[in-house]
Amino acid sequence: MSIAHNIQQLRSSLPPEVSLLAISKYQPIERLQEAYDAGQRLFGENHIQEMAAKAATLPADIQWHFTGHVQTNKIKYMASFVSLIHAVDSFRLLREIDKHAARHGRVIDCLLQIHIAQEDTKYGFAPDECLHMLATEPWRELQHVRITGLMAMGSNTDDMEQVRGEFRRMKELFDHIRTTHFAHEPSFCQLSEGMTDDYPIAIAEGSTIVRIGSMIFGSR
Numbered sequence: 161m162s163i164a165h166n167i168q169q170l171r172s173s174l175p176p177e178v179s180l181l182a183i184s185k186y187q188p189i190e191r192l193q194e195a196y197d198a199g200q201r202l203f204g205e206n207h208i209q210e211m212a213a214k215a216a217t218l219p220a221d222i223q224w225h226f227t228g229h230v231q232t233n234k235i236k237y238m239a240s241f242v243s244l245i246h247a248v249d250s251f252r253l254l255r256e257i258d259k260h261a262a263r264h265g266r267v268i269d270c271l272l273q274i275h276i277a278q279e280d281t282k283y284g285f286a287p288d289e290c291l292h293m294l295a296t297e298p299w300r301e302l303q304h305v306r307i308t309g310l311m312a313m314g315s316n317t318d319d320m321e322q323v324r325g326e327f328r329r330m331k332e333l334f335d336h337i338r339t340t341h342f343a344h345e346p347s348f349c350q351l352s353e354g355m356t357d358d359y360p361i362a363i364a365e366g367s368t369i370v371r372i373g374s375m376i377f378g379s380r
């Protein structure tokens with residue numbers, strides 16, 4: 161199936177309020193161009209320099225989301241153009257992004273990554289850690305980053321009830337954080353969760369951005 165067909169198919173199955181982020185990591189420029197020609201404007205990449213190289217070549221109206229682990233020494237390559245950073249998992253990282261955004265006179269939107277899956281990974285806040293960070297660190301003083309929501313990856317399992325439970329807990333955490341810290345900020349509104357294998361469940365449980373790679377571009 162063509163990329164255009166896959167995108168059309170996906171779009172027709174998504175509620176209008178859910179954004180489709182095309183995860184284009186490792187895909188060559190021509191395939192991103194194909195998606196662009198089919199109307200796709202949100203692209204997500206997992207390696208900062210790869211994203212910067214693609215952004216320099218492809219049309220300027222693309223919004224680039226960074227969905228990978230952020231290495232602080234590489235923030236400088238994306239600070240001038242990235243539109244949303246999905247995987248912020250420490251106050252320290254938020255402060256680093258703020259510093260680079262300031263140099264470009266920008267405010268960079270960021271999501272806090274929460275670790276909910278069963279897998280062991282060193283990335284993402286535990287829910288309690290995230291609450292602790294928001295309650296104790298001076299993140300409100302950072303003028304060049306804006307926290308606009310949460311991001312998570314479901315467990316990599318065939319047990320879809322397990323995954324559903326994880327997304328449900330994410331929505332509870334999201335609502336709790338919103339009422340506790342962002343009650344007067346409508347910009348805190350994004351819940352990034354759901355990939356090729358679990359996006360319908362993520363949407364049913366409140367996702368607002370699905371991150372889809374292989375269903376659009378085929379296997380990597």
Ligand SMILES: *Cc1c(COP(=O)(O)O)cnc(C)c1O
Pocket residue numbers: 183185206227228313355356357371372373374375
């Ligand atoms: C690769 C990746 C995706 C897309 O995964 P697919 O299963 O190919 O849809 C989504 N989110 C993140 C963070 C990824 O690294």
